[in-house]
Structure formats: C-alpha cells, structure tokens
Amino acid sequence: MTTIALDAMGGDHAPEAEVAGAVLAARQFGVRVLLVGQQQAVKEELAQHSAGGLQLEIVHAPEVITMRDSPLQAYKRKKSSSVHVAAKLVRDGQADAFVSAGNTGAVMAVSHLTLGTLSAVDRPALAAPFPTTKGKVSVMIDVGANVDSKPVHLEQFAVMGEIYYRVIFGTRRPRVALLSIGEEEMKGNELTREAHNRLKKMPLNFVGNVEGRDVFAGDVDVIVCDGFIGNVALKISEGLVEYFTQTLRTALNKDLRTKMGALLSRPAFKGFKENLDYSEYGGAPLLGVRGVTVIGHGRSNANAVKNAVRVAAELARARVNEKIEAELAGSVAALRQTVAH
Amino acid sequence: MTTIALDAMGGDHAPEAEVAGAVLAARQFGVRVLLVGQQQAVKEELAQHSAGGLQLEIVHAPEVITMRDSPLQAYKRKKSSSVHVAAKLVRDGQADAFVSAGNTGAVMAVSHLTLGTLSAVDRPALAAPFPTTKGKVSVMIDVGANVDSKPVHLEQFAVMGEIYYRVIFGTRRPRVALLSIGEEEMKGNELTREAHNRLKKMPLNFVGNVEGRDVFAGDVDVIVCDGFIGNVALKISEGLVEYFTQTLRTALNKDLRTKMGALLSRPAFKGFKENLDYSEYGGAPLLGVRGVTVIGHGRSNANAVKNAVRVAAELARARVNEKIEAELAGSVAALRQTVAH
Numbered sequence: 001m002t003t004i005a006l007d008a009m010g011g012d013h014a015p016e017a018e019v020a021g022a023v024l025a026a027r028q029f030g031v032r033v034l035l036v037g038q039q040q041a042v043k044e045e046l047a048q049h050s051a052g053g054l055q056l057e058i059v060h061a062p063e064v065i066t067m068r069d070s071p072l073q074a075y076k077r078k079k080s081s082s083v084h085v086a087a088k089l090v091r092d093g094q095a096d097a098f099v100s101a102g103n104t105g106a107v108m109a110v111s112h113l114t115l116g117t118l119s120a121v122d123r124p125a126l127a128a129p130f131p132t133t134k135g136k137v138s139v140m141i142d143v144g145a146n147v148d149s150k151p152v153h154l155e156q157f158a159v160m161g162e163i164y165y166r167v168i169f170g171t172r173r174p175r176v177a178l179l180s181i182g183e184e185e186m187k188g189n190e191l192t193r194e195a196h197n198r199l200k201k202m203p204l205n206f207v208g209n210v211e212g213r214d215v216f217a218g219d220v221d222v223i224v225c226d227g228f229i230g231n232v233a234l235k236i237s238e239g240l241v242e243y244f245t246q247t248l249r250t251a252l253n254k255d256l257r258t259k260m261g262a263l264l265s266r267p268a269f270k271g272f273k274e275n276l277d278y279s280e281y282g283g284a285p286l287l288g289v290r291g292v293t294v295i296g297h298g299r300s301n302a303n304a305v306k307n308a309v310r311v312a313a314e315l316a317r318a319r320v321n322e323k324i325e326a327e328l329a330g331s332v333a334a335l336r337q338t339v340a341h
Numbered sequence: 342m343t344t345i346a347l348d349a350m351g352g353d354h355a356p357e358a359e360v361a362g363a364v365l366a367a368r369q370f371g372v373r374v375l376l377v378g379q380q381q382a383v384k385e386e387l388a389q390h391s392a393g394g395l396q397l398e399i400v401h402a403p404e405v406i407t408m409r410d411s412p413l414q415a416y417k418r419k420k421s422s423s424v425h426v427a428a429k430l431v432r433d434g435q436a437d438a439f440v441s442a443g444n445t446g447a448v449m450a451v452s453h454l455t456l457g458t459l460s461a462v463d464r465p466a467l468a469a470p471f472p473t474t475k476g477k478v479s480v481m482i483d484v485g486a487n488v489d490s491k492p493v494h495l496e497q498f499a500v501m502g503e504i505y506y507r508v509i510f511g512t513r514r515p516r517v518a519l520l521s522i523g524e525e526e527m528k529g530n531e532l533t534r535e536a537h538n539r540l541k542k543m544p545l546n547f548v549g550n551v552e553g554r555d556v557f558a559g560d561v562d563v564i565v566c567d568g569f570i571g572n573v574a575l576k577i578s579e580g581l582v583e584y585f586t587q588t589l590r591t592a593l594n595k596d597l598r599t600k601m602g603a604l605l606s607r608p609a610f611k612g613f614k615e616n617l618d619y620s621e622y623g624g625a626p627l628l629g630v631r632g633v634t635v636i637g638h639g640r641s642n643a644n645a646v647k648n649a650v651r652v653a654a655e656l657a658r659a660r661v662n663e664k665i666e667a668e669l670a671g672s673v674a675a676l677r678q679t680v681a682h
Binding site for chain 1: 411446472473474485488489520522523525529530531533552553554555556557558568569570572573574575576577578579580581582583584585587588589592593595596598599601602603604605606607608609610
C-alpha cells in the first residue's frame with residue numbers, strides 16, 4: 001500500500017482542509033496517509049470525520065512553519081516542524097511521498113536538504129500545471145525552485161517535466177517546448193538560445209520555442225524555463241485571474257439588469273472557475289529530489305489536498321525517480337554519441 | 342503645431358484603422374499628421390472621410406514591412422518602407438514623433454538604428470501600460486526591446502519609465518518597483534539583487550520589489566524588468582485574456598438559461614472588456630531613442646491609433662528626451678557623490 005506523509009499544518013485552511021483531504025484520498029484511492037502535525041489539533045479534526053477502516057495515522061510534529069518564515073531559517077530553526085518530520089518519513093523509507101500546502105519556499109528547502117538530489121540531477125525544479133483552452137493542462141517547469149539556471153539545468157527540467165507529464169496526464173509522447181520571446185530558434189536570450197540548441201539534440205519530442213501567449217493555448221504539453229521566468233509567469237497569471245474576477249464582479253453588480261444576468265449565468269461562471277481551479281490538478285511536484293514531494297497551493301481546500309495526495313501516490317507508484325535517473329543517463333549517453341560521430 | 346509621422350501601413354487593419362485614427366486625432370487634439378504609406382491606398386482611404394480643414398498630409402513610401410519580416414532584414418532590405426520613411430521624418434526634424442502599429446520588432450529596430458540612442462542611455466526600452474484593479478494603469482518597462490540586461494540598464498529603464506509615467510499619467514511622484522520573485526531585497530536572481538541595490542540609491546520613489554501577482558494590483562506605477570521577463574509577462578497576460586474570453590463564451594453558450602444571463606449581462610461584459618482594452622492607453626513608447634516612437638498593438642483599431650498619436654504628441658510636447666538626459670546625468674552625478682562620501 002502506498003504511504004503518503006501529509007503535512008497537516010501547511011496551507012491557509014490547515015488542519016481542516018488537510019484532514020478532510022486525507023480522508024477523501026484514503027477512501028477514494030486506497031492510500032495510507034500519515035497526518036503529520038500537532039497531535040491534539042489533528043486528532044480533534046480527525047474526530048469530525050467517520051474514518052473507520054481507513055488507513056489514517058497521526059505522526060506528531062510539535063512545530064509549525066508559517067508563511068513568515070524564510071526558507072533557510074525554517075529549515076535550520078524548526079527541525080521538528082511538520083514539514084521536517086514529513087520529509088524525514090520519506091527519507092527513512094516510512095512513506096513513499098510527501099505532500100504539503102505550506103510555505104512553498106520552506107517546503108522546497110526542507111525537502112531538498114532533507115532528501116537530497118537524484119544523482120543525475122543538478123537542481124530540483126518545481127512543475128506547475130496551467131489550464132488551457134484545449135481542456136488538457138500544460139505543465140511549466142521550473143516555476144521557482146531555481147534562478148540563474150544554466151542550459152544544462154533546462155535540459156534536465158525538460159526530461160523531468162516530460163516524465164511527470166507522461167505519468168500523470170497519460171500522454172505517450174508529450175510535446176516539450178522552450179519558453180522564449182519568439183518562435184524562431186535565434187530569438188530569446190543567451191540562456192534560451194543555448195538551451196534550444198541542446199534540447200533539439202535530446203531524445204525528446206521537442207517542438208521548439210513558444211511565447212507567453214501560447215502558455216494557455218494547449219498546443220504543447222511541457223514548457224521549460226528558468227525558475228525566475230516561470231515564477232513571474234505563474235504569479236502574473238494568478239494576479240490576472242484576481243483582476244478578472246474582481247472587475248467582472250464589480251461590472252455585474254452595476255444595476256438590476258446585470259445582476260439578473262449574473263444570477264442566470266451563475267452555472268457558467270461556476271464552470272468557468274472550475275476550469276481555472278488549480279485544485280483539480282493536484283499541486284506542483286518538486287522534481288529531482290530523492291523522494292516524491294508535491295506542493296499544494298496555500299489556499300488548498302480538501303479537494304486540492306486529495307488531488308495532491310493522488311498525484312504524489314501516482315508519482316511514487318510509477319517510480320518516477322528511477323525513470324528520471326535512467327533517462328538522464330540515457331540522454332547523456334545519447335548526446336555523447338552524437339558528439340562522437 | 343505638433344507633427345506626427347504615422348505609419349499608415351502598419352497594423353492588422355491598415356490603412357483603414359490608421360487613416361480613421363489620424364482623422365480623429367487631428368480633429369480632437371489639433372495635431373498635424375503625416376500619413377506615411379503607399380500613396381494611392383492611403384489617398385483612397387482618406388477619401389472616405391470628411392477631413393476638410395484638418396492637417397493631414399500623405400507622404401509616399403512604396404514598401405511595406407509585414408509581420409513575416411525579421412527586424413534586421415526589414416531594416417536592411419526595405420529602406421523605403423513606411424516605417425523607414427516615418428522614422429527619417431523624425432530624424433530630419435520634419436516630424437516630432439513617429440507612431441506605428443506594425444511589426445514591433447521591425448519598428449524597434451528601424452527606429453533605434455535610424456534615430457540613434459540618447460547620449461545618457463545605453464539601450465532603448467519598450468514601456469507598456471497594464472490595467473489594474475485600482476483603475477489607474479501600471480507601466481512595465483522593458484517589455485521586449487532588450488534581453489540579457491545588466492543592472493545599469495534596469496536603472497536607466499527606471500528613470501525613463503518614471504518620466505513617461507509622470508508626463509502621460511500625471512502622477513507627480515510615481516512609485517517605481519522592481520519585478521522579482523519575492524518582496525525581500527535578497528529575493529530574485531543576480532540581476533535583480535544588484536539592480537535593487539542600485540535603485541534604492543537613486544533619486545526615485547523606489548518602493549522595492551513586486552511579484553508577478555502585484556502587476557494588476559495597482560499599488561505601484563512603474564515596474565522595471567529585463568525585456569525577456571517583460572515580454573513573457575505581457576504575452577502571458579494577452580494569452581490569459583484570450584483564454585478567459587474563450588472559456589467564458591463557451592460556458593455562457595451552454596444552455597438557454599446561461600444564454601439569457603449572458604444577454605442581460607452584456608453591458609457588464611462590455612465594461613469589463615473596455616477595462617482590459619489596451620486601445621485606451623495609447624500604445625507603448627520606445628524610450629531612449631533620439632526622437633519619440635510609439636508602437637501600437639498590431640490589432641489597433643481607429644481609437645487605439647488616435648490614442649497612440651495623442652501619447653506621441655504629449656511625449657514630444659513635454660520634451661521627454663530632454664528630461665531623460667537631464668535626470669540620467671543627475672542620477673549619475675548623485676550616485677558619484679554617494680560613492681565619494
């Protein structure tokens with residue numbers, strides 16, 4: 001049985017959303033969930049649910065990392081936080097994967113430093129799903145684990161993102177693209193020009209550069225970029241969604257006619273919001289660490305937590321890290337051959 | 342009288358939108374517009390309007406730059422294009438400013454190479470307005486004129502963007518921010534950390550770092566970044582707006598109820614779209630060239646062209662380049678003093 005260590009104290013709605021999500025996941029996916037957090041708080045929350053027969057256990061962790069903790073301080077000073085304890089359960093083989101909707105920077109730092117990096121990987125990277133007009137998601141990697149990436153890092157992000165996409169979204173040969181500022185190979189900056197050159201020699205379905213406006217078009221599956229760019233892209237999308245929601249709400253509240261219209265349109269808005277709802281996509285995995293770490297949005301509700309647990313279990317069952325090690329080793333071998341001939 | 346050289350052949354709806362916009366601008370703002378393009382086509386279009394008494398003249402340019410032309414090829418091989426002829430009118434003092442809604446890369450290249458750079462500026466930068474929830478726009482600079490910027494370039498972008506904001510949006514002391522991936526000074530990449538350090542020593546109202554999600558919040562006026570980042574930010578916003586519009590349309594067309602709702606809500610959607618409508622903001626100036634160049638969106642309609650002409654005239658009348666030269670000289674002097682003490 002796959003065992004997931006869930007940080008019960010992460011996220012804006014912890015431990016309520018975490019415990020509810022764990023109950024849903026244990027029931028629906030048959031996984032075992034270790035709820036890591038302050039025993040009393042988690043226990044009280046769990047008592048609200050009828051969880052008989054489900055594989056749910058509480059692992060005590062006295063400290064809590066908050067949004068105000070800096071990643072490195074959190075790592076160094078809160079060694080018995082729920083994040084640390086959950087990561088150690090994975091490191092020590094007592095859990096197959098680790099899920100948290102807490103402080104993203106801190107979860108990345110603790111996960112990276114506790115679990116270490118796969119031998120074929122220089123830097124772990126965070127992969128985030130984006131909705132598209134075609135319905136299927138595109139995955140952007142890296143959305144903030146690294147800045148000042150080198151071409152070789154982008155090459156590794158491409159391999160890791162491709163494997164994640166294959167495992168979770170079931171596409172046999174995901175289309176991998178490089179985020180740049182023009183479709184032509186020579187467009188972009190020093191980093192993307194060199195990365196483009198490397199990616200086209202890799203045994204990947206590399207389809208070339210895409211621009212920012214293609215991110216939501218759904219014509220590619222994996223979008224590779226440096227973490228500074230990816231983080232700006234992710235945050236600007238979140239900001240624009242907020243702008244949209246707020247502006248539309250104000251406009252619809254203007255007079256009786258538009259209010260009536262809004263009332264009648266409600267199912268449409270609901271469908272629309274669900275489409276944008278990251279909670280369906282199961283959070284963002286930190287790929288390249290020696291273990292499986294999935295980071296949920298801070299605002300995760302029970303459904304988002306449930307889906308993050310699902311993705312973590314699927315990544316663990318698919319032995320995604322073995323695949324990454326093998327493919328990166330293979331790529332390097334393939335590249336060496338290309339150069340030799 | 343302020344004279345604007347307008348590329349009548351740029352943009353997806355040229356020369357129709359260009360000529361209509363020129364007529365509106367000449368009437369409304371009392372400017373003289375030189376319509377630069379293929380004489381016969383522009384003449385025929387102009388005949389559709391009652392433009393008696395307005396200062397509108399046609400300047401013939403036989404060649405047209407298309408979206409398929411690469412910037413440098415367009416510059417080298419189409420020397421008698423409307424873009425070249427319009428830029429030369431500015432260079433030779435026959436026009437005060439130049440407006441085009443054509444191929445952005447080509448307009449930037451021709452403008453930069455024909456007009457040259459201000460003596461205090463290393464690299465011209467493109468400044469684009471973004472709508473915000475607070476109503477007022479924020480301006481992002483650079484959105485694509487440069488890649489691989491150095492800290493000194495970001496410093497110059499800040500000064501140019503601040504002056505543009507003051508002149509066009511009438512704020513006495515615009516709040517200048519640096520686009521990064523965290524608010525803390527040490528967050529970001531090598532470029533932003535060093536740029537932050539420099540910006541806080543400048544005689545600007547520098548308010549620190551902002552993240553992608555703050556771009557639409559309206560809490561800052563000028564957002565400084567490298568052109569690769571800015572271009573991704575701009576294009577991703579355009580892509581998300583398209584995604585939004587398309588997804589919402591599909592959702593509202595689902596059944597009779599939502600269709601009725603959509604019909605009643607129409608004024609709200611209209612208001613909402615106007616809020617997002619870049620055509621009100623008058624295009625994006627290329628700041629730092631020896632002259633005034635304003636680049637409109639390829640999809641510019643007559644209203645967008647009119648507003649781009651307005652912004653170009655305002656920038657020329659406010660002697661924005663003299664201000665840039667003076668302030669950059671002053672900043673450098675101020676910085677030297679800081680270092681000396």
